[in-house]
Amino acid sequence: MESAQEELRALTGVGEGPSGRVRVTVDADGRVLDVRYDQRALRLGGQDLAEETLTAVRAAVADLRRRTDDLMRDAVPGYDPLRTQDELERLLGAARW
Template sequence: MRDARMDADGIWEEDFDQAGRRAGRMLESIEMMQADLEKITGLGEAASGQVKVTVAADGKVLEVVFGPRISRLSSWTLAEHVLLAAHDAQHDAERKTQDLMREALDGFDPATAKTRLDRLLRLQW
């Protein structure tokens, strides 16, 4: 039996305390994770490795490198390969970010949270 008080909505005081402690632990984890997030980069390649793009965790392009055979491509084709490599690099960075979050925030799955948020945003109010 519980010794704590219950409010008018049927929520136990100890439930608030437990949620507060969990939120505190999550904030500590997030603060420690911030430095690791800043180090995350994603790498994407296209045109058989002749185009390489590196992005930061936020998707910002940090570097684009072309291999020696890249001059054989038309400008249109080169642009397509740069976009493909950048897209792959962003997915790589996103995957690494989600892995870090799963590790740091026990029980939290960013992909599931994103799916639920997307569903909520599509609701007609």
């Protein structure tokens, strides 16, 4: 399990915008580590570039979530991300005063 924790902390997610002109990398906490624009991205208008960037960030976070779930399935027999999320929400809801 300790090895899995180290692997979880080291995970990154990578995502691209729909045109492939923007590439984003996020760390295990979902923080943006890197944003890359190819030369064609510079031809996009401001709004289009912003939308491409947001889409790339969302894709990177989804990639990170998928990688995290895969690692947890390998480390914890019977791990189910949906059931785990439901249980966490239930516990957090019960802890409110």
